[in-house]
Amino acid sequence: MRLLAELDMAERKITLEELSQHVKDTDTWMAINGTVWDITGFAELHPGGPDIIQEYSGGDASGPYNSVHSLKLAEKNFEASQKIGVLEAKCVDDKLPTENTRNPRLETDLPDLDEIINLNDLEVVAEKCLNERSWAYFSGASNDGFTKLDNSEYYRKILLRPRVARAVQDVNTRTKILDDVYDTPIFNAPASLMMLAHPDAEMALAKGLAASGSTIIIPTLSSFSTEEIIEALPADHPFYFQLYVSPNEAALEKMIDTLCKIRPKAIMITADLPIFSKREANERYEKRIAKQKLASGPKVTTATGKKGGQARSAGVSIDPNLCWSNIKCLKERTGIPIFIKGIQCAEDAMQAWKIGCKGIYISNHGGRAADTAQPTILTLAEIRLHCPFILEEMEVIIDGGVRRGSDVLKAICLGAKGVCLGRPFFYALMYGEEGVRYIMQCEFKRPPAHFYFVQVFKPRLTAELLVLKDELETAMQLCGITSLSEAHIGLLNTKALYRDVETPGSLPSKL
Known part of the structure; x- marks a missing residue:
């Protein structure tokens, strides 16, 4: 002393x-x-x-x-x-x-979690209870928000073709990515400023996802340090890292040194936001x-x-001149598997494959990048049509507009290994770790009474009150399958979707 x-x-x-x-x-x-x-x-x-x-x-x-x-x-x-x-x-x-980042209504007006029946209910609560700054940031999109809307709407263009008279009592939602098996194919879309939803931010997200048999994709612009977030995970639990490539050479080298030290399962390099949008x-x-x-x-x-x-000046931390040669150098420099986050067309999926990336992350930044960019599920369909081998030789994940368990199933049937949710996890974090567990279907064991968030959270959950994973299991059973390995394109009617896919005659010349 x-x-x-x-x-x-x-x-x-x-x-x-x-x-x-x-x-x-x-x-x-x-x-x-x-x-x-x-x-x-x-x-x-x-x-x-x-x-x-x-x-x-x-x-x-x-x-x-x-x-x-x-x-x-x-x-x-x-x-x-x-x-x-x-x-x-x-x-x-x-x-x-x-x-004032935490609206008092988060303490007084939040409904019990068992009143939240689906993710749309959660968004309604968020609009009511978050303060103006948080709601503008979480719900907003670029320009008129057309891409944000289309991300969800295009899932409605895909119809299910259920098979019947199958034994479907026992079902599992496991998926395998980079040799790791997860209990669910649902992950977080990495995003900044999570503390605007809850003071525990990525700490609560990491704990909730890990407890649900999933894992966190740690964002570059996190509220907590990368080391703090990793410490919140169980020992040796896999995790991913989303990277914005800095234009500052010294800052980038420092980040690369950190990544080489912590060794994430993969680095997801964001490439769809060379400049910040309006x-x-x-x-x-x-x-x-x-x-x-x-x-x-x-x-x-x-x-x-x-x-x-x-909203726009934050772009100073992102290199607007990032190109494929830079990505290849990062891959060789770190020796860590690379995913390209922000794939929006088949041509770039092919390019990622050509330079040896392990995976692609189909995304348009939740409608926060180029407005009127095509919805992500349409990009997945385009890749399936024009370069289907990508779905076999690379790990493919997708975000944008997923709001139902049936949406998850549709993405898996089209060839994705996993889906990521952005805004729904922001809204779930109004309830802290408990909210993350709730939408992922994982019972929450209440911590000691001296913890801050006990004063805010509602009664303990029961197995009957959980959301997204239950919807996915139900959709699988109603379509006649009990494992995601059985998911295939034949369970979908994609005619309306494929009407909007880039035509075969024009695309090959661009590849």
Whole structure:
């Protein structure tokens, strides 16, 4: 204890006045939870965009930081040499408010989970109970949101062709990906800012997915550090990592070193977002908040033009010049299996196969990339028509619009090994780990009463009250199969779907 006290006394004490002097681009300090960091040059690297960094430069950023990041993330991302000292005790407010990311209605108006019958019910609850910022981010899409809508609607174009008089009492939903067997083919679509739904964010997601016989795809822009998320998983549990390739060489090398150390089952390189799209719900919210700040205090300097607002300026952390040669180099550099996330046509599926990728992840970013891009299930059908060997020689997963267990079955019948859910897991996280287990069909064992989320969560679940896996099992049984290995295209009527697939005469010349 004496040593700790001596170390604390030795730390440089910094006043708010001194902190406020360091606001230049070449000399920038910021306080986070009592620690003062030298963040010179970090604004242009910040995954959330430079605006928020510029706004809080020379000041205390604990409030906005704590609303979307774990306490340990800053220490993980900054070097020890960047630590300047600590704020004087009188300058640290133990009751410093954070941005209002958790609407009080999440504590007062959330219905019992047993009232949630399907994922659409969960979305209705989310719209009612999440605050404006969280709802705009979770539910929003690019431009008019046509691709977001089509992702779901195109599943309705596929009809089931059930087989009857089959013995279907015992059913399992296991799937095999990269030699690992999972109890369910359902995974998370990796996404940032999960703490806007629940303070446990990816920690709750990882625990819920692992307990359900699935696993987490850890996002680059997570609220918790990668190491914290891995520690939340059972020992030696497989996991995947989604990678945004940074344009900053030093940052990319640091990330590659981390990946080589933690050895995920595969790296899923996001390729469908070379620049951030126009997400109008986010931009409307941000403009309204900016006006409120201008009206209530000193003028805040914010970026203007194409990169204005967090929704678009966050693109500074993504390399717009990522190309196939870069991906091939990453594959060779890490020696870890590579999936390409964001495949939207058969040509790129072929290209991923040609450079030796182990898998493809069919996605249009949940309608957050190019609006009017074709829905993901149509892309899967296109690949099946024009290069079906991809489905045999590569691992194929898909996200976008999956809202029913029957949707999962349709994707599997068309050749996918697994499906990923994005927004539904955000909404499930309103209930923390329990919500994740609920939609995945896994009973929740209540933790000790001193845990934070016990005060929020509703009564313990029973096996009769669970959602998505039950729908998948039921769809399988009603179609006459008891294992996903028995799923095949003959269980589907895809005539309406294939009317919209790129014609055979035009596509081969593009491959």
